[in-house]
Amino acid sequence: MADKIKNAKIVFVVGGPGSGKGTQCEKIVAKYGYTHLSSGDLLRAEVASGSDRGKTLQAIMQKGELVPLDTVLDMIKDAMIAKADVSKGYLIDGYPREVKQGEEFEKKIGAPALLLYIDAKGETMVKRLMKRGETSGRADDNEETIKKRLDLYYKATEPVIAFYEQRGIVRKINSELPVDEVFAIVEKAIDELK
Numbered sequence: 001m002a003d004k005i006k007n008a009k010i011v012f013v014v015g016g017p018g019s020g021k022g023t024q025c026e027k028i029v030a031k032y033g034y035t036h037l038s039s040g041d042l043l044r045a046e047v048a049s050g051s052d053r054g055k056t057l058q059a060i061m062q063k064g065e066l067v068p069l070d071t072v073l074d075m076i077k078d079a080m081i082a083k084a085d086v087s088k089g090y091l092i093d094g095y096p097r098e099v100k101q102g103e104e105f106e107k108k109i110g111a112p113a114l115l116l117y118i119d120a121k122g123e124t125m126v127k128r129l130m131k132r133g134e135t136s137g138r139a140d141d142n143e144e145t146i147k148k149r150l151d152l153y154y155k156a157t158e159p160v161i162a163f164y165e166q167r168g169i170v171r172k173i174n175s176e177l178p179v180d181e182v183f184a185i186v187e188k189a190i191d192e193l194k
């Protein structure tokens with residue numbers, strides 16, 4: 001089964017909470033027909049299902065912590081296989097969150113061709129998340145959890161970017177700009193892949 005996705009084009013989309021990963025991914029899907037897999041959305045779907053596993057996940061996410069690596073990776077892999085026949089490429093949004101997650105992904109699935117580093121200032125991310133929290137209904141879009149998510153991002157996820165920079169596949173995207181200007185930079189990075 002996993003053979004089906006062995007040669008797939010894989011793009012990691014990494015950035016802090018509220019940096020604009022999901023927003024840019026939607027635009028990439030519209031223009032390039034890639035399959036968008038947000039690890040956070042997959043986890044939230046499991047929570048919404050009301051399963052026992054979902055209940056455990058909910059508690060972890062509400063604290064702003066990371067769920068066990070294997071749980072997320074299995075979900076991503078299953079979702080990738082389900083789309084293998086129609087996918088032009090995969091946007092893996094919000095993963096890897098730590099270097100170990102990247103290493104395991106490569107062992108079980110394959111290597112990324114590109115890492116889009118969606119970069120915004122800490123204060124920008126907090127502002128965006130507080131605004132999103134007014135309507136998102138997300139249990140983790142509150143001031144206390146946002147602070148923990150940001151701290152964990154700087155501690156665990158920024159090293160992921162350094163790790164892939166050595167491989168020359170990181171494109172840093174300034175997401176302080178308006179959405180369409182950010183996308184213009186994203187387009188260049190995706191076009192280079194062809």
Ligand SMILES: Nc1ccn([C@H]2C[C@H](O)[C@@H](COP(=O)(O)OP(=O)(O)OP(=O)(O)O)O2)c(=O)n1
Pocket residue numbers: 016017018019021022039040041043061064065066067068072093094095096097140149
């Ligand atoms: N690989 C992952 C992805 C997510 N999570 C957990 C911890 C996160 O705090 C929560 C929500 O993930 P999101 O990617 O949705 O959250 P972010 O805050 O990073 O980004 P966004 O603003 O896109 O929701 O799920 C995790 O443990 N491991």
Ligand SMILES: Nc1nc2c(ncn2[C@@H]2O[C@H](COP(=O)(O)OP(=O)(O)O)[C@@H](O)[C@H]2O)c(=O)[nH]1
Pocket residue numbers: 015016017018019020021022023024128129131132175176177178179180182
């Ligand atoms: N000004 C501005 N706002 C953005 C941009 N990208 C996202 N936002 C806003 O920031 C919030 C978080 O964006 P989202 O895509 O959910 O970020 P993610 O957490 O990285 O997936 C959303 O409510 C967006 O409206 C951008 O490039 N510029």
Ligand SMILES: [Mg+2]
Pocket residue numbers: 021022038040094
């Ligand atoms: Mg998102």
